[in-house]
Amino acid sequence: MHQADRMTSSEQRAASSLAAVFAFRMLGLFMVLPVLATYGGSLRGATPLLIGIAIGAYGLTQACLQIPFGMLSDRIGRKPVIIGGLLLFALGGLVAAQAETMQGVIVGRIIQGAGAIAAAVMALVADLTREQHRTKAMAMIGMSIGVSFAVAMVAGPVIAARAGLQGVFYSTSALALVGIMLVVWIVPTPQQALRHREAGMVRSAFMPSLRNKDLLRLNYGIAVLHAILMASFVAIPLALQEQAGLPREEHWWVYLSALLLSFFAMVPFIIYAERQRQIKRVVLGAIILLALVQPMMWLGMGSLPWLVAAIVLFFVGFNLLEATLPSLLSKIAPAGGKGTAMGVYSTSQFAGAALGGLIGGAVFGAWGLGGVFLCCALLAVSWWAIGVTMSEPPYVTSYRLPLSLALAGDETLPRRILAVPGVAEAMVVAEEAAAYLKVDTQVLDREALDRVVNPA
Structure with missing residues (x-):
C-alpha cells in the first residue's frame, strides 16, 4: 500500500x-x-x-x-x-x-x-x-x-x-x-x-434541506425511531420486573443477549441493502418489525422467554434502522449539503427522544404498559405510511475533491465534471477550492474524472 x-x-x-x-x-x-x-x-x-x-x-x-x-x-x-x-x-x-x-x-x-x-x-x-x-x-x-x-x-x-x-x-x-x-x-x-460542507452546517443549504421531501421523510423517521426507543424504556424495564418477575438487578443479561443476537441478525440485511441496492425494502421491513413487536411485548409480558424474544426482535429492528438511515441520508442529501442535512437529522433525532419520553410517561400513567406498547406500534405504522411513498434512493457516494485556485474559478468546470460517466451531481465552491460530487462508484470513470480535476 x-x-x-x-x-x-x-x-x-x-x-x-x-x-x-x-x-x-x-x-x-x-x-x-x-x-x-x-x-x-x-x-x-x-x-x-x-x-x-x-x-x-x-x-x-x-x-x-x-x-x-x-x-x-x-x-x-x-x-x-x-x-x-x-x-x-x-x-x-x-x-x-x-x-x-x-x-x-x-x-x-x-x-x-x-x-x-x-x-x-x-x-x-x-x-x-x-x-x-x-x-x-x-x-x-x-x-x-x-x-x-x-x-x-x-x-x-x-x-x-x-x-x-x-x-x-x-x-x-x-x-x-x-x-x-x-x-x-x-x-x-x-x-x-476548515469549512467543510460534508461535516458542518452551511446556512445557504439549510432551507433547501428543509424543503427536500425525501429528507423530511427521513427526519420524521429518525424522530419516530428515537421516540419509540425512549417510550419503550419507560415500559420494558417495568415489564421485565413487574410482569415477567425478573429482578431489576438481573436485567443486564436480557439487554446483553438482545444486543448480541440483534447485531448478528441485522448484518445480512445491511449487506443485502447495499449490495443488492434494496435499502428501501430493508428499511420498510424493519419498520414493520418494530410495529409488530410492540403488541408481541404487550401480549407476552407475563412470560419471560416470550418477552425476551420480543426484546431481541425489537433491537434487531432498531439497530438495523439506526445503521441504515445515515446511509440513506448520505444518498439523498444533495452534493455539498450532507453536513447540513445531517445537522437537521440529528436535531430531529433528539427532538424525537424528548417527545418519546414525554409520550411514554403520559401514556403509561393513563393506560399502563399495554398503552405504551400500543402507542409505539402506532408511531411505527405512521412512519411506514410516510416511508412507503419514498422513491428508491440513488446509490451514490459523496466525494469532496480539492482543486487548484485557478481551476475552482473556471465556470465551465461543473459542466465538465457532470459529463464524466458515473457523476450524478457536482457542486464547485470557489472559496473552498473544492468540488463536491455524488457519484455511482460502480460506473464512475475515475481516470476521466482525474483528467478533469487534475489537468496536466
Whole structure:
C-alpha cells in the first residue's frame, strides 16, 4: 500500500481519540435508560409522566443546541466547545446524582443534554483528517456509538445494582471528565478550522434541506425511531420486573443477549441493502418489525422467554434502522449539503427522544404498559405510511475533491465534471477550492474524472 493511502499516526490518534470521546459521552447518556424506570420510582415526587420526561429530557436541550454549538465551534474553535459541552454534561450528572426528587433528576438530564458536542466533534474530525481517510474516521465514530449503546445497556443495570441510581449518574460525570482529559492531552489540535460542507452546517443549504421531501421523510423517521426507543424504556424495564418477575438487578443479561443476537441478525440485511441496492425494502421491513413487536411485548409480558424474544426482535429492528438511515441520508442529501442535512437529522433525532419520553410517561400513567406498547406500534405504522411513498434512493457516494485556485474559478468546470460517466451531481465552491460530487462508484470513470480535476 502506498504511504499516502495509509492514515498517518496523527490521523489515527485523532480518529480513535475522538471516537472514544464520543463513546464516553454516549455511554453516559444511555446508561440511564434501562434503570430510570425501575430505580427512579423511589424518588420523591416520582410519577410515570415525570419518569418519562426524565428519560427523554436530554433530547430537548440537545435538539436546541446541536446546530448552534456546531456554528460556535467555527468561530471560537472546536476544542473549547467540546470541553465546555463535556463540562456541562458532567455538571448535569452531578445535579442528577444529588437530586432527591424526580424534578431534580429532570433538571440534571436537561443540563446533560446542553452539552451538545456532536457537530463540533464531526467538524474536528474533518479538520484533522485528509479527504481520503475522512469516511474511515467517521465510521470509527459511528462504531463507537454502537458499542457504547451496547455497553450502556449492560453497565447501567450492573452499576445501579451496586450503587443505585445515584451511582449511575456519578459514573456519567466521571466518563465526561475522562473525555475532557482525552480532548486536552490526546486529541491533536488542528492548524485551522476548515469549512467543510460534508461535516458542518452551511446556512445557504439549510432551507433547501428543509424543503427536500425525501429528507423530511427521513427526519420524521429518525424522530419516530428515537421516540419509540425512549417510550419503550419507560415500559420494558417495568415489564421485565413487574410482569415477567425478573429482578431489576438481573436485567443486564436480557439487554446483553438482545444486543448480541440483534447485531448478528441485522448484518445480512445491511449487506443485502447495499449490495443488492434494496435499502428501501430493508428499511420498510424493519419498520414493520418494530410495529409488530410492540403488541408481541404487550401480549407476552407475563412470560419471560416470550418477552425476551420480543426484546431481541425489537433491537434487531432498531439497530438495523439506526445503521441504515445515515446511509440513506448520505444518498439523498444533495452534493455539498450532507453536513447540513445531517445537522437537521440529528436535531430531529433528539427532538424525537424528548417527545418519546414525554409520550411514554403520559401514556403509561393513563393506560399502563399495554398503552405504551400500543402507542409505539402506532408511531411505527405512521412512519411506514410516510416511508412507503419514498422513491428508491440513488446509490451514490459523496466525494469532496480539492482543486487548484485557478481551476475552482473556471465556470465551465461543473459542466465538465457532470459529463464524466458515473457523476450524478457536482457542486464547485470557489472559496473552498473544492468540488463536491455524488457519484455511482460502480460506473464512475475515475481516470476521466482525474483528467478533469487534475489537468496536466
